[in-house]
Amino acid sequence: MADKLLVNRLNKRVAIFRPAGPNETDEYGEPLDAPVKVCDLWAAIEPLRGQDRYVAQQERADVTARIRIRYRAEIDRTMTVKYGEQEFEILYIIHPLLAKNELQLMCKERQ
Numbered sequence: 001m002a003d004k005l006l007v008n009r010l011n012k013r014v015a016i017f018r019p020a021g022p023n024e025t026d027e028y029g030e031p032l033d034a035p036v037k038v039c040d041l042w043a044a045i046e047p048l049r050g051q052d053r054y055v056a057q058q059e060r061a062d063v064t065a066r067i068r069i070r071y072r073a074e075i076d077r078t079m080t081v082k083y084g085e086q087e088f089e090i091l092y093i094i095h096p097l098l099a100k101n102e103l104q105l106m107c108k109e110r111q
Contacts, residue, residue: 006068006102010042014067014083016075038079044068045083063109071100081107 016039020032049064065088067081081088088107096102 006044006070009044009068010070012043012045012083013040014043014045014069014081015040016079016081018076018079035080038074039072041069041072043081043083065107065109067105067107069103069105071095071103075103075105080110081105 015037017035018038020034020036024032024036026032044067046066047063048066067088075093077090077092079090081090087110089110091106091108094104094106096104
């Protein structure tokens with residue numbers, strides 16, 4: 001029953017990226033600078049908290065969000081999530097009930 005409820009909420013198409021490894025090169029043999037796409041998947045993005053603060057006389061906004069996805073073993077904290085022009089840094093990963101049905105990615109939006 002819980003799976004059906006999760007599936008109904010997965011309404012955003014996101015891409016997961018990982019940092020390029022030291023031995024990865026492009027077609028010319030140059031080291032990769034850009035992140036490498038791992039997969040595209042459906043997700044539910046839930047904003048949790050927003051905060052404005054001033055750092056070095058500049059206004060900065062922090063947005064925290066929970067991104068729910070179906071379970072995937074290869075997802076880790078070094079990866080980022082991209083939805084349209086928004087990019088989210090994964091802070092930590094929650095496995096609800098350790099059931100391998102769902103992952104909750106607790107993220108911070110990059111500005």
